[in-house]
Amino acid sequence: xxxxxxxxxxxxxxxxxxxxxxxxxxxxxxxxxxxxxxxxxxxxxxxxxxxxxxxxxxxxxxxxxxxxxxxxxxxxxxxxxxxxxxxxxxxxxxxxxxxxxxxxxxxxxxxxxxxxxxxxxxxxxxxxxxxxxxxxxxxxxxxxxxxxxxxxxxxxxxxxxxxxxxxxxxxxxxxxxxxxxxxxxxxxxxxxxxxxxxxxxxxxxxxxxxxxxxxxxxxxxxxxxxxxxxxxxxxxxxxxxxxxxxxxxxxxxxxxxxxxxxxxxxxxxxxxxxxxxxxxxxxxxxxxxxxxxxxxxxxxxxxxxxxxxxxxxxxxxxxxxxxxxxxxxxxxx
Amino acid sequence: xxxxxxxxxxxxxxxxxxxxxxxxxxxxxxxxxxxxxxxxxxxxxxxxxxxxxxxxxxxxxxxxxxxxxxxxxxxxxxxxxxxxxxxxxxxxxxxxxxxxxxxxxxxxxxxxxxxxxxxxxxxxxxxxxxxxxxxxxxxxxxxxxxxxxxxxxxxxxxxxxxxxxxxxxxxxxxxxxxxxxxxxxxxxxxxxxxxxxxxxxxxxxxxxxxxxxxxxxxxxxxxxxxxxxxxxxxxxxxxxxxxxxxxxxxxxxxxxxxxxxxxxxxxxxxxxxxxxxxxxxxxxxxxxxxxxxxxxxxxxxxxxxxxxxxxxxxxxxxxxxxxxxxxxxxxxx
Numbered sequence: 001x002x003x004x005x006x007x008x009x010x011x012x013x014x015x016x017x018x019x020x021x022x023x024x025x026x027x028x029x030x031x032x033x034x035x036x037x038x039x040x041x042x043x044x045x046x047x048x049x050x051x052x053x054x055x056x057x058x059x060x061x062x063x064x065x066x067x068x069x070x071x072x073x074x075x076x077x078x079x080x081x082x083x084x085x086x087x088x089x090x091x092x093x094x095x096x097x098x099x100x101x102x103x104x105x106x107x108x109x110x111x112x113x114x115x116x117x118x119x120x121x122x123x124x125x126x127x128x129x130x131x132x133x134x135x136x137x138x139x140x141x142x143x144x145x146x147x148x149x150x151x152x153x154x155x156x157x158x159x160x161x162x163x164x165x166x167x168x169x170x171x172x173x174x175x176x177x178x179x180x181x182x183x184x185x186x187x188x189x190x191x192x193x194x195x196x197x198x199x200x201x202x203x204x205x206x207x208x209x210x211x212x213x214x215x216x217x218x219x220x221x222x223x224x225x226x227x228x229x230x231x232x233x234x235x236x237x238x239x240x241x242x243x244x245x246x247x248x249x250x251x252x253x254x255x256x257x258x259x260x261x262x263x264x265x266x267x268x269x270x271x272x273x274x275x276x277x278x279x280x281x282x283x284x285x286x287x288x289x290x291x292x293x294x295x296x297x298x299x300x301x302x303x304x305x306x307x308x309x310x311x312x313x314x315x316x317x318x319x320x321x322x323x324x325x326x327x328x329x330x331x332x333x
Numbered sequence: 334x335x336x337x338x339x340x341x342x343x344x345x346x347x348x349x350x351x352x353x354x355x356x357x358x359x360x361x362x363x364x365x366x367x368x369x370x371x372x373x374x375x376x377x378x379x380x381x382x383x384x385x386x387x388x389x390x391x392x393x394x395x396x397x398x399x400x401x402x403x404x405x406x407x408x409x410x411x412x413x414x415x416x417x418x419x420x421x422x423x424x425x426x427x428x429x430x431x432x433x434x435x436x437x438x439x440x441x442x443x444x445x446x447x448x449x450x451x452x453x454x455x456x457x458x459x460x461x462x463x464x465x466x467x468x469x470x471x472x473x474x475x476x477x478x479x480x481x482x483x484x485x486x487x488x489x490x491x492x493x494x495x496x497x498x499x500x501x502x503x504x505x506x507x508x509x510x511x512x513x514x515x516x517x518x519x520x521x522x523x524x525x526x527x528x529x530x531x532x533x534x535x536x537x538x539x540x541x542x543x544x545x546x547x548x549x550x551x552x553x554x555x556x557x558x559x560x561x562x563x564x565x566x567x568x569x570x571x572x573x574x575x576x577x578x579x580x581x582x583x584x585x586x587x588x589x590x591x592x593x594x595x596x597x598x599x600x601x602x603x604x605x606x607x608x609x610x611x612x613x614x615x616x617x618x619x620x621x622x623x624x625x626x627x628x629x630x631x632x633x634x635x636x637x638x639x640x641x642x643x644x645x646x647x648x649x650x651x652x653x654x655x656x657x658x659x660x661x662x663x664x665x666x
Contacts, residue, residue, distance in 0.1 A: 001435050008461060011435055018442050019456040022449050024422065027457070035457040037422050037475065039372040049458060049473055051426040055465040089357065089370050093384040093471050096666075102334050102344055109351050116355050123352040124360070124368040125382060128341060130666055132388040133466020138426050140382055140473040142370065333429075333463055 003333040031235075032153050033082035033219060036145065044150065046085035046143045048076050054134035062178055065104045066111030067197040068137065073112045075222065076141040077119070077201035078275040082220040084151040084210020085143035087203060089124040090116065093138040095131035108137075119203055149210045151218035156236045156280040158309040160216060163286070164302045165202045165209075165277045168225055169253030169264060170195035172271020176256055184259045191252040199275040206277055208296060214285040224272035224329035225304075230313060232280065239312040242305035242325070270329035280307060336666040364568075365486050366415035366552060369478065377483065379418035379476045381409050387467035395511055398437045399444030400530040401470065406445045408555065409474040410452070410534035411608040415553040417484040417543020418476035420536060422457040423449065426471040428464035452536055482543045484551035489569040489613040491642040493549060496619070497635045498535045498542075498610040501558055502586030502597060503528035505604020509589055517592045524585040532608040539610055541629060547618040557605035557662035558637075563646060565613065572645040575638035575658070603662035613640060 003011055016023075016030040023029045027044060028036040034048035052072055054060055063071070073090055080087045092112070094105065109123065116123060121141075174196025176182060177189060202220075209215045217236065221228050225247075229240055249268045257264035281289060283306070290301045305315075313325045336344055349363040356362045360377060361369040367381035385405055387393055396404070406423055413420045425445070427438065442456065449456060454474075507529025509515060510522060517525075535553075542548045550569065554561050558580075562573055582601045590597035614622060616639070623634045638648075646658045 003429065003433055003435055003438070003461075004431075006435050011438060012461065014435070014439055015442050015456075018439060019446055019449070022446070022453055022455050024455040024457060027455075029455060029457045030459075032458075035422065035424065037455075037457060039376055039378060039477065043372055045372060045378055045475065047422070047424060047458060047473070047475065049424040049426050049460055049471075051428055051460045051462045051469070051471060053428050053462055053464050053466075053469075056428075056463050089368065089380070091368065091380060091382040091473060093382050095384055095386050095389075095469055096336065098337075100336055102336055102339050102347070105336070105344060106347055106351060109348050113352055113355070116352070120355055122355050122357040122360075122362060122370075123348075124357060124362045124370060125380060126363075127382055127384045127471075128336075128345065128665065129384045129386055130389050131386050131466070131469075133386075133464070136384070136386075136428055136464075136469045136471075138382075138384060138460075138469075138471035140380070140424060142378065142380065142475075144372065332461065 008332045028152060033079040034085065036147065036150055044145055044147050046080050046083045046145050047140060048079035049138065049140040050076050052137040060135065063197060065107035069108035069111030070115050070198050072137045072139045073115050074199045074201050074275065076139045077203055078220040078222065080141055080143040081201050081203045081206030082151060082218045082277055083145055084149055084206045085145035086207060087119055087121050087141055087143040089122050089142045091124060091140040092126035095129050095136035097131050097135055145210065151206065151210050151215055151279070153217050153219055153232060153235045156217040156232060156238060156307055158238050158307050160280045160282050160307050161286050162229065162240055162304045162306060163279055163281060164248060164304060165205045166299065167248035167250040168221065168274045168276060169267030169271050170250035171199060171273040172267040173253040173256035176260060180260065182256060182260045184255055188252050188255040192256055195252065196273065199273065201275055202277045205297060209279060212289060214281055214289055216280045216282065218277050218279040221274040221276050221278050222272060224270045224327060225278065226269050226313065226325055226327040227329060228278055230327065233313060239308040239310040240305055241308050242315045244315055244317045246302065246304050248302040269325065270327060272330050341665045361485060366412040367418065369480065369483055377478055377480050379413050379416045379478050380473060381412035382471065382473040383409050385470045393468065396530060398440035402441035402444030403448050403531050405470045405472045406448050407532045407534050407608065409472045410536055411553040411555065413474055413476040414534050414536045414539030415484060415551045415610055416478055417482055417539045418478035419540060420452055420454050420474055420476040422455050422475045424457060424473040425459035428462050428469035430464050430468055478543065484539065484543050484548055486550050486552055486565060486568050489550040489565060489571060489640055491571050491640050493613045493615050493640050494619050495562065495573055495637045495639060496612055496614060497581060497637060498538045499632065500581035500583040501554065501607045501609060502600030502604050503583035504532060504606040505600040506586040506589035509593060513593065515589060515593045517588055521585050521588040525589055528585065529606065532606065534608055535610045538630060542612060545622060547614055547622055549613045549615065551610050551612040554607040554609050554611050555605060557603045557660060558611065559602050559646065559658055559660040560662060561611050563660065566646060572641040572643040573638055574641050575648045577648055577650045579635065579637050581635040602658065603660060605663050
């Protein structure tokens with residue numbers, strides 16, 4: 001059977017079953033944003049590893065080498081942020097097509113260092129190999145987290161609020177600008193492209209949420225809000241009810257959607273690559289959390305809706321109708 | 334400038350310089366077999382990350398999915414072995430061409446688990462993505478080592494012996510059998526292909542050598558003896574003098590070389606992918622080390638020659654001539 005027939009999640013489950021015999025019982029393995037592996041006296045190493053392929057995850061020369069380096073690190077840091085881990089080290093493997101300029105590789109690392117410096121992350125190793133095909137980037141990041149503070153995907157209950165650390169859809173709007181000729185202001189274009197090429201992982205926010213001790217689950221929004229929320233639903237045996245009026249659509253996504261005659265909500269629900277944290281929290285803890293968060297970061301937390309006991313993902317529209325939500329965004333296979 | 338003009342090592346040096354500002358001063362970063370990153374009270378995480386590309390590092394269907402999974406883990410474990418680290422976790426990213434069968438992916442993990450089980454290694458995470466080009470495999474392994482026991486590439490002095498944990502050339506002989514029609518016995522063929530497809534990383538040997546405290550440097554032989562020995566020379570500002578009669582050529586390499594009318598020494602010096610450990614040790618410590626090693630593992634250690642104060646790599650041939658040795662094996666770019 002082909003992977004696109006069985007589906008990525010089913011295949012990953014089979015791999016998890018196949019490798020279960022040596023799995024680390026103290027830590028967290030396949031199936032969360034990052035793995036947790038115990039090293040010493042309660043300190044765990046959080047590790048995340050992503051792979052980005054030219055023609056699938058990025059286009060050249062559509063993205064510059066610098067932006068690619070920045071983004072390749074950002075998407076991995078976002079996984080550590082979703083564990084509440086403090087990032088420490090990055091490892092970078094590149095498969096480079098014949099004739100790649102050294103300056104391209106160095107620019108890639110320059111862009112990566114811009115982000116690495118802001119968190120004191122060391123680029124500590126990796127591999128450079130030749131590729132007869134596309135450019136392939138694989139980054140592994142390592143961080144640290146106390147086991148009891150780690151933000152896992154499991155741990156939510158019906159009734160809890162579903163929240164995000166920021167507004168959604170700007171990265172998808174940026175991608176739309178790259179793929180289509182959409183007239184919009186320079187300011188909107190810059191904001192959307194910035195969100196797409198240089199996402200800011202919520203590292204400090206993840207650490208802060210983990211330290212607070214009231215967040216029950218977290219995941220980063222990479223594939224798209226609806227796909228990532230479904231992941232939380234499935235792992236916790238819950239459903240979710242979202243309120244359309246609460247979905248925080250990024251202003252740039254609104255502007256691009258208006259100019260393109262598209263729905264701004266589509267960008268926010270299906271777009272992906274937002275790299276905001278999606279998390280759940282008991283309702284009675286939310287107000288204090290949101291107030292303290294705004295004091296700390298100068299930005300609000302957003303409540304999108306709540307988890308339910310039914311196995312359904314629904315939305316109450318602005319006109320008061322109930323709709324079933326089906327993810328129509330990016331599929332890996 | 335293209336990478337093949339500047340050379341891989343020079344490019345890696347530039348990357349190391351460019352990323353130096355956030356480098357971990359307590360640990361070991363770019364430039365050794367694995368990175369060492371401190372986690373707690375003297376325990377360090379050893380991390381190695383390799384990338385294997387179809388058409389460059391392996392051919393399909395020349396190698397089976399099971400062997401590919403086995404080998405992808407083996408080459409990374411070999412890097413940890415060369416640090417004297419105990420392997421704990423592996424992370425696996427695969428870029429999969431369209432239409433890849435699930436069974437191929439599962440067989441890959443089955444092969445990997447054969448090796449993982451023998452060391453109790455957990456497959457703890459990774460990424461599956463689509464590839465418009467070749468299959469790409471990137472494995473990251475994590476292990477543990479005490480900082481003061483770790484086997485680094487730096488630390489050797491002129492006069493010390495240059496040794497290996499096993500004989501060389503069998504993997505290169507296996508590759509020759511795949512590329513050419515060479516008549517040889519089933520037994521020789523099986524041994525050479527086994528060495529090529531299922532190299533046994535010297536994990537226990539590396540741990541044992543690290544615990545002994547007399548080994549001054551270590552590296553695994555992946556690119557080829559002469560290239561890897563040159564790495565030790567350059568880092569330590571030494572030369573080396575090898576004795577042809579001491580080079581341990583694997584019996585299968587001898588047999589394949591004889592059948593193909595090629596030099597067995599070429600397989601051993603330039604072939605690569607041996608995944609034996611190459612290490613240095615003071616002469617006065619060698620006899621005890623070799624005796625204890627043979628007691629422990631039932632196999633000998635081999636002395637190939639010694640480090641010198643001159644910046645030259647030379648060999649005394651069986652006929653007593655002195656030759657300059659130039660690596661003529663695999664170049665990444």
